[in-house]
Amino acid sequence: MHDRVIDATGGTPDAPGPSCPACGSGAPAEPAAPLLRVSLPSVEDLGTLAEARAAIDGLDAALAVLLEHRAAVAALVQRLKPVGGFAGRDPGREREIVDAMAEHAPSLGRDRLAAIMNAVIEAGLDAAGR
Structure with missing residues (x-):
């Protein structure tokens, strides 16, 4: 488990935020105001069942917010696709996503992350279709 803080800009307190793909320069993007700040507790600091469950509850709440926001952005991607609407998934892009995530979560592994x-x-496509 990582002992760090993640915020909505994609950075950590000691790391820069995401680069700006629109600039093409790799220069850091202007960070938006953080919408969510999540402390990632160290497993070693959790000594009781209640503490561990409270940590899970906090992480689950953050995941829910992130998943909802991801679904909204993914719905926009579907509308912006040149083929229009929900004309299909992009397996290559999905592999890129999973590969990038696997670098951040090596203990989960690529296969688990792919699932x-x-x-x-x-779920995001289904939610966007309603």
Whole structure:
């Protein structure tokens, strides 16, 4: 488990935020005001069942917010696709997503992350279709 803080800008307190893809320069993007700040507790600091469950509850709340926001952005991607609407998933892009995530979560591994992201993508597409 990581002992760090993640905020909505994609950075950590000691790391820069995401680069600006629109600039093409790799220069850091102007960070938006953080919408969510989540402390990632160290497993070693959790000594009781109640503490561990409270940590899970906090992480789950953050995941819910992130998943909802991801679904909204993914719905926009579907509308912006040149083929229009929900004309299809992009397996290459999905592999890129999973590969990038696997670098951040090596203990989960690529196969587990692929299954998780498949469910996330399908749920997001389903939610956007309503």
